[in-house]
Every structure is written in C-alpha cells, then in structure tokens.
Amino acid sequence: MRFMPSVCAGAAGRMRRRDFVALAGAAMAWTLPARAQQSAMPIIGYLGSESPGPYASRLRAFRDGLAEAGFVEGRNLAIEYRWAEGQYRQLPALATDLVNRQVTVIVAPGGAEVALAAKSATTTIPIVFEMGGDPIALGVVDSLSRPGGNLTGVSSLSVEVSRKRLEFMHELLPTARSFAVAVNPTSPTSSSQMKNLQAAADSLGLELHVLTASAEQEFDGMFRAVSQTQAGGLVFSSDPYFAYRSQRLAVLAAQHAVPAVTQSRDFPIAGGLMSYGGDFEQSHRHAGNYAGRIIKGEKPSDLPVQRVTKVEMFINLKAAGALRLSFPPSLLSSADGVIE
Amino acid sequence: MPHSPDAPRTSLFRKYFLALFAAVALPLLIAGGSEAWFGYHDQRARLNDLLDAEARGAAAKIQDFMEGIRDQLGWMVQLPWSENTDERRRLDALRLLRQVPAVVSLRLIDAAGKERLFVSRIGLNRVESGEDHSANPAVAGARSGRVWFGPVTFYGGSEPFMTVSVAGNRSAVGVAVAEVNLKFIWDVISAIRVGRTGEAFVLDQPGRLVAHPDISLVLRADEAATQPLQALRAAILARPGQAITGQDIARNSVLAAMAPIPGVDWSVIVKQPVTEAFRRINAALWRTGVLLIAGTVLAAVLAYWLTQRMVGPIRLLEEGVAQIGAGQFDHRISLGTGDEFERLATRFNEMAAELAVSQERSERISRLRRFLAPQVAELVDRTGDDSVLDGRRVEVVVVFCDLRGFTAFSAQAEPETVMGVLGEYYGAIEAVVSVHGATLMGFSGDGAMVLVNAPVSCPDPALRAVSMASDMQMSVQKHLVGWRTRGHQLGFGVGLAMGPATVGRIGSEGRLDYAAIGNVTNLASRLCASARDSEILIDRAAARAVGSSVPLVELDPRSLKGFDQPVPVFAVVFGIGH
Structure with missing residues (x-):
C-alpha cells in the first residue's frame, strides 16, 4: 500500500x-x-x-x-x-x-x-x-x-488587531500626523478593517492615506505613493495576500526607505521593520x-x-537603524521577538 | 464362598474424599476470599488517597496560575497616583501584558475610581481617559477584599474570560483590573495526568466547564453537555473526601475526586477511567480467582489420590479377608504401602498362616482322637500341642485282653448276635479304659490293646494298669454272665507287661497310628494269650512295680513263644471283697 x-x-x-x-x-x-x-x-x-x-x-x-x-x-x-x-x-x-x-x-x-x-x-x-x-x-x-x-x-x-499596528506606528513616529494604509480591495475583510483603522486614526488624531493593491505588480507603486504622500509610514491591513509576500514587501520597504508594519513575523525576519499579528x-x-x-x-x-x-510583535532593529529610527522602550519591552 | 456383606450405606471413598477435599479447599477458599476482600478494600482506599492527592495537586497548580496573575497585578498597585501622566506605569503595564499572556487587557483605576490607564493586546491603549469606574463591581470588590475574582464569562459564547482585580494596601494606589483569558489554564490542566490516561478539569461555581484538556469542550460552552460533570461533582460533594465512580462527558465510567480552588470558588475534579483505576484490583482479583480455582482443583486431585490410597488398601484387605474367611488360608494380601495398612495386611497374612496351621492341627487331632483316651485327646486338643505323640522311648505298661471261645462263637452265632456281643464288649472296655485314663490302641476282633503311661505319662502306671485290668475283668465278667445265660460260651482273659518301648505316631498323613514297639508289647500279648478266663497275668517288672498294694500270686514260669527262657508270671487276685 x-x-x-x-x-x-x-x-x-x-x-x-x-x-x-x-x-x-x-x-x-x-x-x-x-x-x-x-x-x-x-x-x-x-x-x-x-x-x-x-x-x-x-x-x-x-x-x-x-x-x-x-x-x-x-x-x-x-x-x-x-x-x-x-x-x-x-x-x-x-x-x-x-x-x-x-x-x-x-x-x-x-x-x-x-x-x-x-x-x-x-x-x-x-x-x-x-x-x-x-x-x-x-x-x-x-x-x-x-x-x-x-x-x-x-x-x-x-484582522482585529490591524488598528494596533497603526497605534505602534504612531508610537514609533509620534510626530507624524499621517500614515498610509495598504488595503487589498479584493479581501472580504478590507472594509471592516478600514472602518476599524479609521476609528483608531480618529481617536489617535491621525490622518490616513488608503493605498490599494491586489496584485504583486501594484506593490512598487504603493511604496512609491507613500513617499509622495509624506506619510510617516505604511500600515498594512491584515490580508493573506500581503502576508505570503512578506519577503517582497520587506525588500520594497527597504528600497523605498518606508517604515512599514505588517501582520506577519516573516516581514521583520525578512528585513522589514515591524509586525503585529496572530501567531x-x-x-x-x-x-x-x-x-x-x-x-x-x-x-x-x-x-x-x-x-x-x-498576538505577537516582532521588531527588526537593523531595519530601524537603516531608517534612522529607534524603538521607544514601550515597544522594545512589548516585543515578542527582536531581530538585531 | 461366604455370602458377601450388604453394600455399605455410604462409601468410605465418598466420605474420605469429601473430608479431605473440604480440609484443603475450605481454608484455601476462606484465605483466598478474605485476601481478595481485604486487598480490594486496601486498593480502593489507596486509590482514594491517590486521586485525592492528585485533585489537591491539580487545585494547587490552578491556584498557582491564578495567584501568579494576582501577584503580577499586585506590582501595578504599589505606588500612589500623581496628577500627571505616569509613563513609567504605562511601561510597567505593557511589560505585564508581555509577561502574562493570559491577561488580555489591563485597566488601572486611581483612588477616585477614574481610569488612568488602559492597555490591551487588541484594542487601542488609552492614557488618562478619566472614565469613571467607581461603580465597577471589580473595583468595588477589590477595594473591599484586596483581591476580586469575577464570574466566568464566555466571550462570543465560547471563550472563557474572567475579570481579576487587585487593590493596593492603600486606597491611593488604586486598583488594577485585568481581563484574563482562561483558555490559558489549558497549559496547566493539560499537563496534569492522573495515572496513564486520567485527566483533570475545572468547573466554576455554577458548574460551567472552565478548563479541560480537550479545549474544544470548554469552547463549546455547552452547559447541557457538561451535565454529567456537574452530576459527578454533586456526587463527590455528597460524599466528601471519597473518590466516587460516575460518568464523564463521553459517558465513560470514571473514578473521580475533587478539590476546591479557594478564592475563585472553582472545583478541580480529577478523573481516571474505572477500567484503568481498577486494573490492578481487577488483575489481583482475577489472579486470586484463578489461584483459588487451581487450588480447588489441586485439592480435589489430592483428595482423590489420598482417598484412593486409603480406600484401595481397605478394599484389598476386605477382599483378602473374604477369601481367608472362605477358607483359602493360603491366600496372602500383598500391600506395599509401608504404613499401618501394610502392617494390618501382614497381620492378616500371619493370621491366615496360623489359621492354616491350626486347621491342619485340628484335623490331625481329630484323627488322634480315635486312639487317644478322651482326656488325652482333650489335652492335646486344648493345648493344640501334639508333641506328646512324638516318638520316644518310655517305660510303658501294655495291656492285652481278649475273649475266650470267641472264634467258635462267631462261627455259630448269627452275625447280629456277634456284632451285638462285640458292641457290648467294646463299650465295656472303652468305658474302663476311659475311666483309667489309659490309651486304647485299638480293637482287633475280640482283642484289644491298651497302653498306660504313653503318650500321656501318669504316676504309678503299673498299679493303674493292674487296677484297670481288674475293672475290665469285673465289667466283662458281668456281661459274660448275661451272654452265658443266652448260651454263648465265652470267657475273658487279660495280660499285661511293663517295660521300655518306643512309642509314637507311625504312618502317613492319610493313615496315622500310634504304636508301642518293643519286647514289652510282645510279652503282654503272650501273657494275654496264656491267661485263662477270669485271669489277669502280669510279668515280673509289673509285679515288682505293684509291690504289695495288690495281692499277687506268683505262678510257675511259663514258656512263651518268642522267649527263650521261661518267663515268670504273676496272677492278679481281684474281686476280693467285691
């Protein structure tokens, strides 16, 4: 057999x-x-x-x-x-x-x-x-x-904790007043997450720039748009399409020198700045x-x-250094994994 | 063959078999049974203790988990609140979240009941929101009792949560209120193993499942499904301190014990499948049962064997005795048991041998009776000793007597008359011989030979012989008077002699005779032949032995056939005075 x-x-x-x-x-x-x-x-x-x-x-x-x-x-x-x-x-x-x-x-x-x-x-x-x-x-x-x-x-x-990503980004960049949000419009959770994120932005007093991408080819344009909108950083909504492309996203974030946070730990491990999401x-x-x-x-x-x-938080100190950023103690002490 | 005795009412075999079997099997059964009984109770008590200890251990672990959270919260309520935002405290709160995964969110309330800080894993953190929480039961509860454990709630109808709040030692330090995800007790509860497959679970006060190694049972939050567990708890509560048997959710029979978790008012119940818990007991019971059966079978075999050993020889003895009783004195019982039976068989064999000897002797004696005087015969009979008949040389007196004119009489007279005369004559002689204790050697037609002093010796044989001869003469002469009146011309003479002779049994087993061989016999016979009617002739030796006690008349020596010299002869004078 x-x-x-x-x-x-x-x-x-x-x-x-x-x-x-x-x-x-x-x-x-x-x-x-x-x-x-x-x-x-x-x-x-x-x-x-x-x-x-x-x-x-x-x-x-x-x-x-x-x-x-x-x-x-x-x-x-x-x-x-x-x-x-x-x-x-x-x-x-x-x-x-x-x-x-x-x-x-x-x-x-x-x-x-x-x-x-x-x-x-x-x-x-x-x-x-x-x-x-x-x-x-x-x-x-x-x-x-x-x-x-x-x-x-x-x-x-x-999905539920995507607003926390915005909060952590705000904590890392307290002076930035606006952040870009990456959303996959084909995802069934996109609208609920957008609502969630908008509510969080309101309570934090932040402005959001929504960027959409539902295919890999759109990623590059999305990162370029972040630099153009003067947003402090890019917050990825939770979406498997993004999660499975953490490598690519990490490369692009480094290329465009965009501070970004995603849901998957694969992202900081691949050189991205930070992640917060389910295990x-x-x-x-x-x-x-x-x-x-x-x-x-x-x-x-x-x-x-x-x-x-x-829910786990991973941070990459090397990526932070490349972006000339330093994590505040609150983030450092909260991180489940720190990549140096 | 003698008639066989009636069949016994009960057989010895059955009696002995039952007795021996009972003697072995009963103690065995009693010992085995009591051993099993006490073993069962010991094991049951041991199980009780074991499960009780497991339950208390499990309760201690869950309590540690809860107390760990309480202690962590205690760190947050040590310093009084100031008016300003406390960044340090915010860091501590974040670190607490990092440190205690079960805490989902933490809220710090100041002395006025205002929310100063809120940190969460999922929701947004808040600082100085100022929300009023003074009416929050968690805050009120912690203030009154330092620590407050809220009721278990099921988030989304599935996940168990609980609010835990801790107050500091002063009201100024405020209260820490934490939402705790109780799913994390799974780490604790799933690590508890009772025996091999036994496990523990936790019920809250209303009987809802808070923790179970199968987390899906908890997440199902199905109160109806947990009914058996509540029943189990109720049964344990009804008999405190006892492990009880009941059913778990899957309706398996389990042995369960319980321990309370103080503070949260939960119960930890440890359960072990009955089959596993009682495996050793059951194994022991089985073992005992098998041993008992084996022992009983062995007892039966042993009893059968012993009984066979006992009854077999007895039957052999019975058969042997029956054979011996039937006259087969040469039958021998052969038993090689080496014990009393063998001895008994030997005794029986000896008895049979002696019976054979005794029978042979009695046959011989009955043959001897023919020629022995009744007294002698009786003596030989009584003593069973016929050695007196053994051959020896002894001084005897031989007496011969016969009738005169018998040949002519027997030729003329009718045979009936001859036989009648001889009958009377024999009777008279036998009577006299018997009276004097002499030995009648036998009749030969009208003659008779009598021996005195053999085979039984007697004092003064010569005198006794002479006296007997006198009696013979007197008795026969009386008859002669009668016979003469009937015309029978008969007379009676006696001769006796004394001297040494060889006496003893002669002849084969079939034809045995007692004989006296020697010159004295010959002499007595000759003297008899030479005596006339009414005459008693004796030889010199007898005369000398008699002496003067009997009047004698010495006659002229007579030439007798077979004697070279004339033999001195004496006649006895008898009847004088009669």
Whole structure:
C-alpha cells in the first residue's frame, strides 16, 4: 500500500495543470481507486491560496498539529495539495476538484477566501479553515461554540488587531500626523478593517492615506505613493495576500526607505521593520489537530471554532537603524521577538 | 464362598474424599476470599488517597496560575497616583501584558475610581481617559477584599474570560483590573495526568466547564453537555473526601475526586477511567480467582489420590479377608504401602498362616482322637500341642485282653448276635479304659490293646494298669454272665507287661497310628494269650512295680513263644471283697 500515495500525488500534479472541466470525466474515473484507498488511508485535501514555498512554515506547523492527533503524512495519511498560486479566483475550482476526489477532509488555510471557496464546494465533506478574521462576520460560520454544518476551524486575531499596528506606528513616529494604509480591495475583510483603522486614526488624531493593491505588480507603486504622500509610514491591513509576500514587501520597504508594519513575523525576519499579528504557527497547528480529530471520527459541528489569542510583535532593529529610527522602550519591552 | 456383606450405606471413598477435599479447599477458599476482600478494600482506599492527592495537586497548580496573575497585578498597585501622566506605569503595564499572556487587557483605576490607564493586546491603549469606574463591581470588590475574582464569562459564547482585580494596601494606589483569558489554564490542566490516561478539569461555581484538556469542550460552552460533570461533582460533594465512580462527558465510567480552588470558588475534579483505576484490583482479583480455582482443583486431585490410597488398601484387605474367611488360608494380601495398612495386611497374612496351621492341627487331632483316651485327646486338643505323640522311648505298661471261645462263637452265632456281643464288649472296655485314663490302641476282633503311661505319662502306671485290668475283668465278667445265660460260651482273659518301648505316631498323613514297639508289647500279648478266663497275668517288672498294694500270686514260669527262657508270671487276685 505504501506506493499508493505517491501514485495519487503524481496524478494530482498532472491534473492540476489541465483544464478541470475537460477532465471531469477522468476525475470521476479516478475516484474509483481513490475510494478503494480511502478505507485504508484517509486523504486530506489541502487547499492553498499560494504555492508550497510561502506556505512552508505553515505546513510545518500544520503537520505538527496532525502529529498531535497521531497522523503522519505518508504513513497513515495522504495529503492532496491544490495550490492557487496567488490566483484566488482559481480557489473555487480547486475546491471542487478536491470534493470530486472524495477526500476525507478539506483543509482550507490562509484566509476567508479559501474557507469560503471550500464552503461553497461542499456541504458534506468536513472543512477545517484557518483565517485571521472573524469567521462569523465573514459568514463562514454562525457561531464560534457551535459552528454547525461541515465547517470548523481556527481564527487568529490578525484582522482585529490591524488598528494596533497603526497605534505602534504612531508610537514609533509620534510626530507624524499621517500614515498610509495598504488595503487589498479584493479581501472580504478590507472594509471592516478600514472602518476599524479609521476609528483608531480618529481617536489617535491621525490622518490616513488608503493605498490599494491586489496584485504583486501594484506593490512598487504603493511604496512609491507613500513617499509622495509624506506619510510617516505604511500600515498594512491584515490580508493573506500581503502576508505570503512578506519577503517582497520587506525588500520594497527597504528600497523605498518606508517604515512599514505588517501582520506577519516573516516581514521583520525578512528585513522589514515591524509586525503585529496572530501567531500563524499556533493557528496552523490547531488546524492540523482539528483535521486529525475529524479524520478520527469527530464531527466538525462538535468542534468549536478556536481563536488563537496569542498576538505577537516582532521588531527588526537593523531595519530601524537603516531608517534612522529607534524603538521607544514601550515597544522594545512589548516585543515578542527582536531581530538585531 | 461366604455370602458377601450388604453394600455399605455410604462409601468410605465418598466420605474420605469429601473430608479431605473440604480440609484443603475450605481454608484455601476462606484465605483466598478474605485476601481478595481485604486487598480490594486496601486498593480502593489507596486509590482514594491517590486521586485525592492528585485533585489537591491539580487545585494547587490552578491556584498557582491564578495567584501568579494576582501577584503580577499586585506590582501595578504599589505606588500612589500623581496628577500627571505616569509613563513609567504605562511601561510597567505593557511589560505585564508581555509577561502574562493570559491577561488580555489591563485597566488601572486611581483612588477616585477614574481610569488612568488602559492597555490591551487588541484594542487601542488609552492614557488618562478619566472614565469613571467607581461603580465597577471589580473595583468595588477589590477595594473591599484586596483581591476580586469575577464570574466566568464566555466571550462570543465560547471563550472563557474572567475579570481579576487587585487593590493596593492603600486606597491611593488604586486598583488594577485585568481581563484574563482562561483558555490559558489549558497549559496547566493539560499537563496534569492522573495515572496513564486520567485527566483533570475545572468547573466554576455554577458548574460551567472552565478548563479541560480537550479545549474544544470548554469552547463549546455547552452547559447541557457538561451535565454529567456537574452530576459527578454533586456526587463527590455528597460524599466528601471519597473518590466516587460516575460518568464523564463521553459517558465513560470514571473514578473521580475533587478539590476546591479557594478564592475563585472553582472545583478541580480529577478523573481516571474505572477500567484503568481498577486494573490492578481487577488483575489481583482475577489472579486470586484463578489461584483459588487451581487450588480447588489441586485439592480435589489430592483428595482423590489420598482417598484412593486409603480406600484401595481397605478394599484389598476386605477382599483378602473374604477369601481367608472362605477358607483359602493360603491366600496372602500383598500391600506395599509401608504404613499401618501394610502392617494390618501382614497381620492378616500371619493370621491366615496360623489359621492354616491350626486347621491342619485340628484335623490331625481329630484323627488322634480315635486312639487317644478322651482326656488325652482333650489335652492335646486344648493345648493344640501334639508333641506328646512324638516318638520316644518310655517305660510303658501294655495291656492285652481278649475273649475266650470267641472264634467258635462267631462261627455259630448269627452275625447280629456277634456284632451285638462285640458292641457290648467294646463299650465295656472303652468305658474302663476311659475311666483309667489309659490309651486304647485299638480293637482287633475280640482283642484289644491298651497302653498306660504313653503318650500321656501318669504316676504309678503299673498299679493303674493292674487296677484297670481288674475293672475290665469285673465289667466283662458281668456281661459274660448275661451272654452265658443266652448260651454263648465265652470267657475273658487279660495280660499285661511293663517295660521300655518306643512309642509314637507311625504312618502317613492319610493313615496315622500310634504304636508301642518293643519286647514289652510282645510279652503282654503272650501273657494275654496264656491267661485263662477270669485271669489277669502280669510279668515280673509289673509285679515288682505293684509291690504289695495288690495281692499277687506268683505262678510257675511259663514258656512263651518268642522267649527263650521261661518267663515268670504273676496272677492278679481281684474281686476280693467285691
């Protein structure tokens, strides 16, 4: 039986590159061996919005969570990956593909778009989501304690704490009266975050310049705009599209000498100035744990949505030095990680 | 074959088997049973103590967690508030958030009940907002009791939160109010392991689940689902200090104990699956049971074996005795048990051997009776000793007697008459011989031979023989008178002699005789032949032995057949005075 997963993984790889509709019949044919295999080894359908590269650290945490529940990929579990490669419009089709593969459980990490794509693809196959926003407000579940239906998952506080990023930026640059805010208009959380940020700016007496970017090509223009608006710095709203491109953002921020703060610790680690957001390692680990428990037979409706309450702050002193900035003691003492 | 005795009402085998079995099995069962009983109670008490200790340990850990937060908050209420913004205190508050992950937000209230500082992980921080919190129950509670733990609330109907407030030692230092995310107790509660799979959980005062190793149970905040846990707590409260068996959320049977967490008024309950908790007890009970069964079987086998060993020989003895009783004296009971049974069998064998000897002897004696005087026969019979009949040389008196004219009489008379005469004659002789304790050696037609002093010796044999001969003459002469009247011309003569002779049994087992061999027999026979009717002739030796006690008349020596010289002969004078 050991060769089976690799056979299927190869099949999945081939299928991904082809047109789904044309291959619907073939996919149906594939379900036969897949079903036969199901009894022997459960399959997780992993729906990723990006490519394996940016997901590497998340996948590691996810596998840790699976291991907590007693599952190891390749040994007693197979995982079928579907990657949208940043093309979020592809997500529904990929989700449907996984549904047709009759996987045991679909894991939809990395934001509301992924979760919603999976949700619309099936009402029977259990789905475990992972997101930074409020799953109730985003219409993913009706209740945290009793999610109902076939969905449950993990939510972090990343979306909710985007205003704190503005506060920290203000603390770092107390003299700046205006800040630029980066928003992905395609994100389902963008409007709530904007409202949130605007309220925070009002209470702090700050002015906001909203900059939008929903594709990588727009990043450069966005950073250039920051310098033009005389804003003190750039505050990124929480969005997986930004989070998975922390490397690129860090490079651009350094290039344009823009003080910036994002949700993901990947950003300061890659040379960015600062981050504040939910601990994705925890959220992905919990998602793995839940996927394992569902494979073991627990119903997703019995598993309440978990909130990862840990919010972490990372700062990069080197980046601050390059920007000729120095962190005040309040930020230094609050930071969970300081990169020197 | 003698009739076999009736079958016994109860068999010895059954009796002994039951007795031996009971003797072994009963103590075993009593010992095993009491051991199991006491073992169970000891183990139960040990479990009780163990779970109780676990519960108290768990309670102490949760209390440490809560007290850790309280102590951290205590740092925030040590210095009195000034009018100005206190930057240092803001840093301390931020550091507290960093230090205590469970604290989600912290609010500092001054003596007037105004909010001076608010820091949060999620919301915006505020400085000097001046918001009035004097009516806040957390503030009032801390002011009255230094520390105040609020009720557990479930954020979004899911996540357990609690407000903790701490007041300083003076009202001027104000109150610190913290929102605590109780999910962080998970770190503590999930680290508690009772036994191998046992765990602990925390219920608040109304019975809501505050902490459980499966965090999803807490987050579900389902009071209906936690009903079994509340029932468990109620059961423990009903029997304080006891570990009780009940059901957990998954309706598994568990053994549970409880300890209270003071301050917050929560209860920590530790539970262990009953199967695990009682595994050792059950294993011990099983072990005891198996040992008892094995012991009982062994007792049965042992009892069977012992009974067989006891009853087998008894049956063998019974059969042997039956055979011996049936007259098979050569039967031997062979038993090699080496104990009393073997001794008993040996005794039986000896008995059989002696019975055989005794039977042989009694047969021999009955044969001897024919020629022994009844007294002698009786003596031999009584003593069982026939050694008197052994051959020896002894001084005896041999008496011969016969009828005169019997040959002519027997030729003329009818056989019935002859037999009648002989019968009377024999009777008379036998009576006399018997009276005198002599030995009747046998009849031969009208003659008879009698021996005195053998095989039983007697004093003064010669005198006794002479006296007997006289009696014979007198008794037979009386008969002769009768016979003569019937025309039978018969007479009776007696001869006796004294001298040494070899006496003893002669002959084979089938035909045994007692004989006296020697010259004296011959002489007595010759003297008898030479005696006339009514005459008793004796030889010199007898005459000398008699002496003067009997009147004798010495006759002329007579030439007797077989004797070279004429033999001196004496006649006994009898009947004088009669």
